[in-house]
Amino acid sequence: MGLLTSTSSFLRYKIDDESQELSLEKIRLCLKENQFPEIADSEISEPVSGWTSYENHFDPDFESDHIKYGNYIVFCLRIDKKSVPKKIIDKHMVLESKKIMQETNKDYLSKNEKRKLKEDILLRLSLQMPSIPDVYDVLWMPEKKEVIFFTTQKSVNEIFETLFRLTFKTSIVRLFPYTRVYFDDGISDPKKDLFYSSSHINIQES
Amino acid sequence: MIDIAVAYNKYKFAGFEFLTWLWFVTETKPEIIEDITPEIKDFSINDKIVIENFKEDSAEKITINGDKANLDEGILAIKKGALVTELKIIFKTGDDIEVKSLIKGESLDISGFNVLKYKFSTAPEEIEGSVIEKVYFLELLTNLVDKLFQKFILLRISEEWKNGELSKISQWIEKRRGSY
Numbered sequence: 001m002g003l004l005t006s007t008s009s010f011l012r013y014k015i016d017d018e019s020q021e022l023s024l025e026k027i028r029l030c031l032k033e034n035q036f037p038e039i040a041d042s043e044i045s046e047p048v049s050g051w052t053s054y055e056n057h058f059d060p061d062f063e064s065d066h067i068k069y070g071n072y073i074v075f076c077l078r079i080d081k082k083s084v085p086k087k088i089i090d091k092h093m094v095l096e097s098k099k100i101m102q103e104t105n106k107d108y109l110s111k112n113e114k115r116k117l118k119e120d121i122l123l124r125l126s127l128q129m130p131s132i133p134d135v136y137d138v139l140w141m142p143e144k145k146e147v148i149f150f151t152t153q154k155s156v157n158e159i160f161e162t163l164f165r166l167t168f169k170t171s172i173v174r175l176f177p178y179t180r181v182y183f184d185d186g187i188s189d190p191k192k193d194l195f196y197s198s199s200h201i202n203i204q205e206s
Numbered sequence: 207m208i209d210i211a212v213a214y215n216k217y218k219f220a221g222f223e224f225l226t227w228l229w230f231v232t233e234t235k236p237e238i239i240e241d242i243t244p245e246i247k248d249f250s251i252n253d254k255i256v257i258e259n260f261k262e263d264s265a266e267k268i269t270i271n272g273d274k275a276n277l278d279e280g281i282l283a284i285k286k287g288a289l290v291t292e293l294k295i296i297f298k299t300g301d302d303i304e305v306k307s308l309i310k311g312e313s314l315d316i317s318g319f320n321v322l323k324y325k326f327s328t329a330p331e332e333i334e335g336s337v338i339e340k341v342y343f344l345e346l347l348t349n350l351v352d353k354l355f356q357k358f359i360l361l362r363i364s365e366e367w368k369n370g371e372l373s374k375i376s377q378w379i380e381k382r383r384g385s386y
Contacts, residue, residue: 004326004336009317012348055333069337139341148344152315176313177220177355178213186356194363200219201372202261202287 002137002150003054003074009152013161013172014183015145022168024068027140032062034167036078045082045126049159051167052078057135073140077149077160080131084122092121136160147172218312222258222289224358225311229255229290230375233382242353245300245346252294252306255280259288267291281382294318297350305343314351319344 002008022030036050052058053065054074067075096117097109109117137150138160149160157174164172173179181187181195207213231238232251239249257280259266266288270280284290289311296306304322309315321343326336361367 004328004333004340006320008319008344009315010319010344011313011315055330066334069334070341072337072341074337139337139344141341152310152317173207173210174313176214176218176315177224178217179207179210180314180352180355181217181220181359182207184352184356184359187359191360191363195220195359198220198363200223200289201368 002135003139008150010148010150011152011157012175013147013149013164014175014179015147015170016173016183017145017170021142022170024073027073027168028062028067030167031067031075034163035060035062036080041082041130042127044080044131045123047079047081048131049077049079049163051163052076052135054137058133071141071143073142075138075140077136077138077156077163078133079136079156079159080133082126082129082131084125084129088125089118089121092125093118096121214313219289220359220362221311221314222291223362224314224355225290225293225309226284227358227361227371227375228293228295228354230378234374234378238357239350239354242357243346243350246297246305246350247300249295249297249350251277252296254292254294254308255290256292257283257288258291259283259286261287278382281379285379299343299346303343305347307347309351314355316347316351319347 031051031053034051036052037048039048051060051062052075053060053062053067054069054076056065057076057078067073093114097114100109100113100117101107134156136156139148139150141147147164149157151157161172161174164170173183175183178196181192184192187195208216229251232249236249240247253272255270255277257268257270266283268279268283268288270277280290291311292308293311294306294308296304298304303324305320306322307319308317310317321340324343326340327333328336361371
Protein backbone atom coordinates (compact mmCIF):
# COMPACT_ATOMS: atom_id res chain seq x y z
CA MET A 1 0.00 0.00 0.00
CA GLY A 2 2.99 2.29 -0.53
CA LEU A 3 4.22 4.85 -2.99
CA LEU A 4 4.82 2.45 -5.91
CA THR A 5 2.34 -0.31 -5.07
CA SER A 6 -0.62 -0.75 -7.41
CA THR A 7 -3.04 0.56 -4.77
CA SER A 8 -2.11 3.22 -2.21
CA SER A 9 -3.73 4.81 0.81
CA PHE A 10 -2.34 8.01 2.23
CA LEU A 11 -2.92 11.10 4.25
CA ARG A 12 -1.37 14.52 3.90
CA TYR A 13 0.47 16.88 6.24
CA LYS A 14 1.40 20.53 5.92
CA ILE A 15 4.73 21.73 7.29
CA ASP A 16 3.67 24.70 9.41
CA ASP A 17 7.05 26.33 9.81
CA GLU A 18 8.30 29.56 8.29
CA SER A 19 11.91 28.83 9.19
CA GLN A 20 14.56 28.30 6.56
CA GLU A 21 14.17 25.18 4.41
CA LEU A 22 16.32 22.22 5.39
CA SER A 23 19.15 21.38 2.99
CA LEU A 24 19.45 17.88 1.58
CA GLU A 25 22.56 17.30 3.71
CA LYS A 26 20.72 18.44 6.85
CA ILE A 27 17.82 16.09 6.04
CA ARG A 28 20.31 13.21 5.59
CA LEU A 29 21.89 14.03 8.94
CA CYS A 30 18.53 14.23 10.75
CA LEU A 31 17.43 10.90 9.24
CA LYS A 32 20.72 9.27 10.22
CA GLU A 33 20.39 10.50 13.81
CA ASN A 34 16.93 8.95 14.04
CA GLN A 35 17.34 5.92 11.80
CA PHE A 36 15.93 2.55 12.81
CA PRO A 37 18.16 1.18 15.60
CA GLU A 38 19.61 -2.27 15.10
CA ILE A 39 18.77 -4.05 18.36
CA ALA A 40 18.86 -7.82 18.84
CA ASP A 41 15.38 -9.38 19.05
CA SER A 42 16.28 -10.86 22.44
CA GLU A 43 16.75 -7.36 23.90
CA ILE A 44 13.37 -5.81 23.02
CA SER A 45 9.78 -6.57 23.89
CA GLU A 46 8.12 -3.25 22.98
CA PRO A 47 7.68 -1.86 19.42
CA VAL A 48 10.76 -0.08 18.01
CA SER A 49 10.60 2.59 15.30
CA GLY A 50 12.92 4.74 13.21
CA TRP A 51 13.64 5.93 9.68
CA THR A 52 14.99 3.75 6.93
CA SER A 53 15.77 4.38 3.28
CA TYR A 54 13.34 3.66 0.47
CA GLU A 55 15.60 1.26 -1.40
CA ASN A 56 17.32 -0.31 1.59
CA HIS A 57 14.77 -1.09 4.30
CA PHE A 58 16.91 -3.36 6.45
CA ASP A 59 20.41 -1.91 6.23
CA PRO A 60 20.10 1.81 5.55
CA ASP A 61 23.02 4.18 5.09
CA PHE A 62 21.70 7.73 4.95
CA GLU A 63 25.10 9.09 3.89
CA SER A 64 24.95 7.27 0.55
CA ASP A 65 21.42 5.90 0.03
CA HIS A 66 19.18 7.60 -2.49
CA ILE A 67 16.69 9.96 -0.77
CA LYS A 68 16.14 12.60 -3.49
CA TYR A 69 13.89 11.58 -6.39
CA GLY A 70 13.35 14.50 -8.75
CA ASN A 71 12.13 17.37 -6.60
CA TYR A 72 10.94 15.05 -3.84
CA ILE A 73 12.48 13.47 -0.74
CA VAL A 74 11.48 9.85 -0.17
CA PHE A 75 12.27 7.65 2.82
CA CYS A 76 10.40 5.24 5.09
CA LEU A 77 9.24 4.72 8.66
CA ARG A 78 10.07 1.24 9.96
CA ILE A 79 8.23 -0.17 12.98
CA ASP A 80 9.20 -3.57 14.39
CA LYS A 81 6.71 -5.26 16.68
CA LYS A 82 6.59 -8.48 18.62
CA SER A 83 3.46 -10.56 18.44
CA VAL A 84 2.84 -13.57 20.70
CA PRO A 85 -0.05 -15.79 19.59
CA LYS A 86 -2.84 -15.92 22.18
CA LYS A 87 -2.87 -19.74 22.20
CA ILE A 88 0.78 -19.82 23.31
CA ILE A 89 0.04 -17.33 26.12
CA ASP A 90 -2.98 -19.42 27.18
CA LYS A 91 -0.88 -22.59 27.28
CA HIS A 92 1.75 -20.99 29.51
CA MET A 93 -0.93 -19.47 31.74
CA VAL A 94 -2.48 -22.90 32.41
CA LEU A 95 0.83 -24.65 33.08
CA GLU A 96 2.36 -21.92 35.24
CA SER A 97 -0.81 -21.25 37.22
CA LYS A 98 -0.93 -24.95 38.12
CA LYS A 99 2.73 -24.90 39.18
CA ILE A 100 2.28 -21.79 41.38
CA MET A 101 -0.85 -23.22 43.03
CA GLN A 102 1.00 -26.46 43.82
CA GLU A 103 3.99 -24.57 45.23
CA THR A 104 1.86 -22.24 47.37
CA ASN A 105 -0.74 -24.86 48.28
CA LYS A 106 -3.58 -22.71 46.98
CA ASP A 107 -6.74 -23.67 45.06
CA TYR A 108 -6.85 -20.54 42.95
CA LEU A 109 -4.97 -17.40 41.93
CA SER A 110 -6.36 -13.95 42.63
CA LYS A 111 -7.18 -11.56 39.78
CA ASN A 112 -4.03 -9.56 40.49
CA GLU A 113 -1.85 -12.69 40.61
CA LYS A 114 -3.25 -13.81 37.22
CA ARG A 115 -2.64 -10.35 35.72
CA LYS A 116 0.95 -10.27 37.01
CA LEU A 117 1.59 -13.81 35.78
CA LYS A 118 0.25 -12.94 32.33
CA GLU A 119 2.48 -9.85 32.14
CA ASP A 120 5.55 -11.91 33.12
CA ILE A 121 4.73 -14.60 30.56
CA LEU A 122 4.12 -12.02 27.82
CA LEU A 123 7.43 -10.27 28.55
CA ARG A 124 9.40 -13.54 28.61
CA LEU A 125 7.82 -14.87 25.41
CA SER A 126 8.19 -11.49 23.65
CA LEU A 127 11.94 -11.58 24.22
CA GLN A 128 12.05 -15.02 22.55
CA MET A 129 9.96 -14.04 19.50
CA PRO A 130 11.44 -12.46 16.36
CA SER A 131 10.24 -8.92 15.57
CA ILE A 132 7.92 -8.39 12.60
CA PRO A 133 9.01 -5.37 10.55
CA ASP A 134 6.50 -3.03 8.86
CA VAL A 135 7.68 -0.28 6.53
CA TYR A 136 5.64 2.80 5.52
CA ASP A 137 6.67 5.20 2.74
CA VAL A 138 7.09 8.95 3.27
CA LEU A 139 6.97 11.44 0.36
CA TRP A 140 8.17 14.97 1.18
CA MET A 141 7.34 17.69 -1.34
CA PRO A 142 9.51 20.65 -0.20
CA GLU A 143 8.14 23.12 -2.77
CA LYS A 144 4.58 22.61 -1.48
CA LYS A 145 5.72 22.25 2.16
CA GLU A 146 3.71 19.06 2.18
CA VAL A 147 4.40 15.51 3.37
CA ILE A 148 2.42 12.46 2.27
CA PHE A 149 2.45 9.42 4.52
CA PHE A 150 1.37 6.13 2.99
CA THR A 151 -0.95 4.57 5.51
CA THR A 152 -4.16 5.65 7.20
CA GLN A 153 -3.64 3.51 10.34
CA LYS A 154 -4.19 5.86 13.27
CA SER A 155 -1.62 4.31 15.62
CA VAL A 156 1.07 4.40 12.91
CA ASN A 157 0.20 8.00 11.99
CA GLU A 158 0.76 9.03 15.62
CA ILE A 159 4.21 7.39 15.69
CA PHE A 160 5.05 9.09 12.37
CA GLU A 161 3.97 12.57 13.54
CA THR A 162 5.93 12.31 16.78
CA LEU A 163 9.10 11.02 15.11
CA PHE A 164 8.92 13.56 12.27
CA ARG A 165 8.64 16.49 14.71
CA LEU A 166 11.46 15.13 16.85
CA THR A 167 13.71 14.45 13.85
CA PHE A 168 13.33 17.68 11.89
CA LYS A 169 12.43 20.03 14.78
CA THR A 170 9.53 21.28 12.69
CA SER A 171 5.77 21.36 13.07
CA ILE A 172 3.59 19.24 10.81
CA VAL A 173 -0.18 19.48 10.79
CA ARG A 174 -2.44 16.82 9.33
CA LEU A 175 -4.71 18.06 6.55
CA PHE A 176 -8.47 17.57 7.08
CA PRO A 177 -11.40 19.91 6.37
CA TYR A 178 -10.58 22.53 9.03
CA THR A 179 -6.81 22.63 8.43
CA ARG A 180 -7.28 22.67 4.64
CA VAL A 181 -9.26 25.89 4.99
CA TYR A 182 -6.75 27.25 7.54
CA PHE A 183 -3.78 26.77 5.18
CA ASP A 184 -5.59 27.69 1.93
CA ASP A 185 -4.11 30.95 0.58
CA GLY A 186 -6.99 31.15 -1.92
CA ILE A 187 -9.50 31.79 0.88
CA SER A 188 -9.31 35.23 2.51
CA ASP A 189 -9.22 35.59 6.31
CA PRO A 190 -12.78 37.04 6.51
CA LYS A 191 -14.04 34.10 4.46
CA LYS A 192 -12.14 31.67 6.69
CA ASP A 193 -13.90 33.26 9.69
CA LEU A 194 -17.26 32.67 7.99
CA PHE A 195 -16.35 29.01 7.59
CA TYR A 196 -15.15 28.68 11.20
CA SER A 197 -18.52 29.98 12.42
CA SER A 198 -20.55 27.67 10.18
CA SER A 199 -22.25 24.42 11.08
CA HIS A 200 -24.08 21.70 9.20
CA ILE A 201 -27.36 22.60 7.53
CA ASN A 202 -29.71 19.78 6.60
CA ILE A 203 -30.30 20.17 2.87
CA GLN A 204 -33.94 19.13 3.14
CA GLU A 205 -34.70 21.46 6.06
CA SER A 206 -33.21 24.53 4.41
CA MET B 207 -5.58 27.57 15.25
CA ILE B 208 -7.92 25.73 17.57
CA ASP B 209 -7.08 22.36 19.12
CA ILE B 210 -6.58 19.82 16.32
CA ALA B 211 -8.74 17.06 17.83
CA VAL B 212 -11.60 19.52 18.48
CA ALA B 213 -11.27 20.98 14.96
CA TYR B 214 -11.27 17.49 13.39
CA ASN B 215 -14.61 16.58 14.96
CA LYS B 216 -16.25 20.00 14.77
CA TYR B 217 -15.67 20.51 11.04
CA LYS B 218 -15.88 16.99 9.63
CA PHE B 219 -19.41 17.89 8.52
CA ALA B 220 -17.73 20.05 5.84
CA GLY B 221 -16.09 16.95 4.34
CA PHE B 222 -19.41 15.06 4.33
CA GLU B 223 -21.27 18.01 2.77
CA PHE B 224 -18.46 18.35 0.20
CA LEU B 225 -18.80 14.73 -0.95
CA THR B 226 -22.60 15.05 -1.09
CA TRP B 227 -22.23 18.23 -3.18
CA LEU B 228 -19.64 16.47 -5.38
CA TRP B 229 -22.14 13.71 -6.17
CA PHE B 230 -24.72 16.39 -7.07
CA VAL B 231 -22.22 18.31 -9.23
CA THR B 232 -21.06 15.13 -10.99
CA GLU B 233 -24.62 14.37 -12.06
CA THR B 234 -25.85 17.88 -12.84
CA LYS B 235 -22.93 20.08 -13.89
CA PRO B 236 -19.86 17.91 -14.54
CA GLU B 237 -18.27 20.64 -16.65
CA ILE B 238 -17.33 22.41 -13.37
CA ILE B 239 -14.91 19.59 -12.56
CA GLU B 240 -13.12 19.67 -15.92
CA ASP B 241 -13.05 23.48 -15.93
CA ILE B 242 -11.23 23.36 -12.59
CA THR B 243 -8.71 20.75 -13.73
CA PRO B 244 -8.37 20.72 -17.54
CA GLU B 245 -5.77 17.92 -17.25
CA ILE B 246 -8.52 15.41 -16.44
CA LYS B 247 -11.66 14.22 -18.23
CA ASP B 248 -14.58 11.81 -17.82
CA PHE B 249 -14.82 12.34 -14.05
CA SER B 250 -17.52 10.16 -12.51
CA ILE B 251 -18.63 8.42 -9.36
CA ASN B 252 -17.21 4.90 -9.42
CA ASP B 253 -18.59 1.79 -7.74
CA LYS B 254 -18.86 2.81 -4.08
CA ILE B 255 -20.76 5.39 -2.03
CA VAL B 256 -21.16 5.27 1.75
CA ILE B 257 -23.98 7.38 3.17
CA GLU B 258 -24.66 8.00 6.85
CA ASN B 259 -27.43 9.73 8.74
CA PHE B 260 -26.15 11.16 12.02
CA LYS B 261 -29.45 12.73 13.02
CA GLU B 262 -31.26 9.52 13.84
CA ASP B 263 -31.07 8.10 17.37
CA SER B 264 -29.12 5.15 15.98
CA ALA B 265 -26.91 6.25 13.12
CA GLU B 266 -27.94 4.74 9.80
CA LYS B 267 -25.19 3.68 7.40
CA ILE B 268 -25.74 2.57 3.81
CA THR B 269 -22.96 1.22 1.63
CA ILE B 270 -23.67 1.05 -2.09
CA ASN B 271 -21.18 -1.14 -3.94
CA GLY B 272 -20.76 -2.59 -7.39
CA ASP B 273 -20.12 -1.56 -10.97
CA LYS B 274 -23.79 -0.98 -11.73
CA ALA B 275 -24.69 0.16 -8.24
CA ASN B 276 -28.27 1.26 -7.80
CA LEU B 277 -28.00 4.68 -6.19
CA ASP B 278 -31.74 5.06 -5.49
CA GLU B 279 -31.39 3.95 -1.88
CA GLY B 280 -28.65 6.54 -1.42
CA ILE B 281 -30.83 9.33 -2.81
CA LEU B 282 -33.61 8.30 -0.44
CA ALA B 283 -31.19 8.49 2.50
CA ILE B 284 -29.99 11.95 1.40
CA LYS B 285 -33.64 13.01 1.24
CA LYS B 286 -33.95 11.93 4.90
CA GLY B 287 -30.97 14.09 5.92
CA ALA B 288 -28.04 11.70 5.44
CA LEU B 289 -24.69 12.76 3.97
CA VAL B 290 -22.07 11.04 1.84
CA THR B 291 -19.19 9.92 4.07
CA GLU B 292 -17.10 8.02 1.48
CA LEU B 293 -17.08 8.37 -2.28
CA LYS B 294 -15.17 6.42 -4.92
CA ILE B 295 -14.27 8.44 -7.98
CA ILE B 296 -12.73 7.66 -11.34
CA PHE B 297 -11.31 9.96 -14.02
CA LYS B 298 -9.07 9.86 -17.08
CA THR B 299 -5.90 11.79 -17.77
CA GLY B 300 -5.32 13.52 -21.11
CA ASP B 301 -3.56 10.32 -22.24
CA ASP B 302 -6.66 8.23 -21.44
CA ILE B 303 -5.08 6.64 -18.37
CA GLU B 304 -7.73 5.86 -15.76
CA VAL B 305 -7.22 6.82 -12.11
CA LYS B 306 -9.54 5.78 -9.32
CA SER B 307 -9.65 6.50 -5.64
CA LEU B 308 -11.83 6.54 -2.54
CA ILE B 309 -12.18 9.85 -0.67
CA LYS B 310 -13.12 9.74 3.00
CA GLY B 311 -15.29 12.67 4.00
CA GLU B 312 -14.29 13.33 7.60
CA SER B 313 -10.57 13.65 6.81
CA LEU B 314 -10.44 13.81 2.99
CA ASP B 315 -7.84 11.04 3.28
CA ILE B 316 -7.32 8.90 0.18
CA SER B 317 -7.67 5.12 0.00
CA GLY B 318 -7.47 2.74 -2.92
CA PHE B 319 -5.58 5.21 -5.12
CA ASN B 320 -4.95 3.23 -8.28
CA VAL B 321 -3.61 4.12 -11.71
CA LEU B 322 -5.36 1.42 -13.71
CA LYS B 323 -3.39 -0.80 -16.08
CA TYR B 324 -0.20 1.13 -15.33
CA LYS B 325 2.86 -0.64 -13.98
CA PHE B 326 5.39 1.36 -12.00
CA SER B 327 8.76 -0.34 -12.33
CA THR B 328 10.69 -0.99 -9.13
CA ALA B 329 13.89 -2.01 -10.93
CA PRO B 330 16.70 -0.09 -9.16
CA GLU B 331 17.69 1.93 -12.23
CA GLU B 332 14.06 2.91 -12.92
CA ILE B 333 12.80 3.75 -9.41
CA GLU B 334 13.43 7.49 -9.67
CA GLY B 335 11.44 7.69 -12.92
CA SER B 336 8.65 5.60 -11.40
CA VAL B 337 8.45 7.84 -8.31
CA ILE B 338 8.23 10.97 -10.48
CA GLU B 339 5.53 9.37 -12.66
CA LYS B 340 3.51 8.18 -9.66
CA VAL B 341 3.71 11.60 -7.99
CA TYR B 342 2.40 13.13 -11.23
CA PHE B 343 -0.78 11.02 -10.98
CA LEU B 344 -1.00 11.56 -7.22
CA GLU B 345 -0.82 15.33 -7.67
CA LEU B 346 -3.52 15.21 -10.36
CA LEU B 347 -5.80 13.71 -7.73
CA THR B 348 -4.75 15.88 -4.78
CA ASN B 349 -4.90 19.08 -6.86
CA LEU B 350 -8.38 18.10 -8.05
CA VAL B 351 -9.61 17.44 -4.51
CA ASP B 352 -7.98 20.67 -3.25
CA LYS B 353 -9.52 22.82 -5.99
CA LEU B 354 -12.97 21.23 -5.69
CA PHE B 355 -12.91 21.54 -1.89
CA GLN B 356 -11.86 25.19 -2.13
CA LYS B 357 -14.67 25.85 -4.64
CA PHE B 358 -17.14 24.12 -2.34
CA ILE B 359 -16.03 26.09 0.74
CA LEU B 360 -16.25 29.44 -1.09
CA LEU B 361 -19.73 28.50 -2.29
CA ARG B 362 -20.76 27.12 1.12
CA ILE B 363 -20.02 30.41 2.93
CA SER B 364 -21.61 32.56 0.20
CA GLU B 365 -25.20 33.82 -0.02
CA GLU B 366 -25.51 31.74 -3.18
CA TRP B 367 -25.42 28.57 -1.08
CA LYS B 368 -28.58 29.42 0.85
CA ASN B 369 -30.28 31.31 -1.96
CA GLY B 370 -29.63 28.98 -4.87
CA GLU B 371 -27.40 25.94 -4.51
CA LEU B 372 -29.36 24.26 -1.69
CA SER B 373 -32.62 24.45 -3.60
CA LYS B 374 -30.87 23.08 -6.71
CA ILE B 375 -29.64 20.14 -4.64
CA SER B 376 -33.19 19.61 -3.32
CA GLN B 377 -34.55 19.70 -6.87
CA TRP B 378 -31.92 17.17 -7.96
CA ILE B 379 -32.97 14.84 -5.12
CA GLU B 380 -36.66 15.19 -6.05
CA LYS B 381 -35.94 14.62 -9.72
CA ARG B 382 -33.83 11.54 -8.96
CA ARG B 383 -36.53 10.20 -6.66
CA GLY B 384 -39.15 10.81 -9.29
CA SER B 385 -37.19 8.84 -11.85
CA TYR B 386 -37.90 5.49 -10.20
